[in-house]
Amino acid sequence: MPIFWTGHLDGSRIGPTICVRASGSMDRIRLLLIDDHVLFRESLGRLFASESDLEVVGQCARTSETLAILQQSTVDVMLLDFNLGTERGTDLIAAARQAGYTGKILMVTAAMDAEESLLALQLGASGVFLKHNSPGTLTKAIHLVAGGEAWLDRRIVQLMAERIPPEREESFGAPLTEREEQVLQGILEGGTNRKIAEQIGVSEGAVKAAIQQLFRKTGVRTRSQLVRAALEGRLTRQQ
Incomplete structure (x- = not known):
């Protein structure tokens, strides 16, 4: 096991999230927002506009749009929803990595199951952030991930602990x-x-x-x- x-x-021991410290820092973090809900993307854009060290370089909802933006702009952290309508965030991660993207990826989603979360990590995501958390917590998660750290919501860890088959x-x-x-x-x-x-x-x-x-x-x-x-x-x- x-x-x-x-x-x-x-929760009394771990708290709402697990953050793993690592070295590294960045002056200005360039973000790409990928979510099929325009209202959510625009709300995040307004939130990040108030942060002096965060810059949104693009917004989109599909893999093809993401790859086009990555060809034109430097992206430090990709904020990626898992459910993109007819597409899945994990498929987008694979396509972005294949296209040469080496930046950080933080899943920002309403829900992911254990296997989906594990696959995202295996493909190179730096963590999973659940949308029920506060805007301030998301900003903190972005800074941690940009600095080379991992952000894992406690609920995701619990799901993985409960559902990954013991035969593995x-x-x-x-x-x-x-x-x-x-x-x-x-x-x-x-x-x-x-x-x-x-x-x-x-x-x-x-x-x-x-x-x-x-x-x-x-x-x-x-x-x-x-x-x-x-x-x-x-x-x-x-x-």
């Missing part, structure tokens, strides 16, 4: 030690190295060493990638 299935996923365990990678499980759980809860160390009663150096082991076992280099690896089921518990 994947490690994140065994954690405490109640057969394809998972190297098992974790007890300490690595504890450190990974702390990362999933958004904890800093110091906070995780205090929670499990070890030094920060021991936490850093465990993180490096987690990186090695999953073949990743950042915490954001580690979270994605956990959600994709590339980690198993020590037997």
Whole structure:
């Protein structure tokens, strides 16, 4: 069973979202809004106009329109709805990546199920933001994703934990030690190295060493990638 299935996923511990810190910052974030509801797109445009470090370079509702904009404009973060009428956001991600887009992608959607969310992450999305959250929270999520971090709504994590078939365990990678499980759980809860160390009663150096082991076992280099690896089921518990 994947490690994140065994954690405490109640809101009192994790809160409304899971944010994973990583290094990196940007001065002005160029956004592309992709949603088949014009009113929603225009509302976001007005919201971002009040943010000095956010710039909307385009709005559209279809894959073909997205690819045309990407050819003409530099986009740092793509805000993408999953349900685009006759199209799906995951298909758009695949097309954009194939066309050479290397920027960030944040799913901004009313709902996605576990498999859809997992597929979006596998295709290169940096996270899933649910539309029931506040505008201010969306702005925060954009800044985090633009800086190389992951944004995962707690409800999405719960869905993935509940619905991903346990038989997928057969394809998972190297098992974790007890300490690595504890450190990974702390990362999933958004904890800093110091906070995780205090929670499990070890030094920060021991936490850093465990993180490096987690990186090695999953073949990743950042915490954001580690979270994605956990959600994709590339980690198993020590037997």
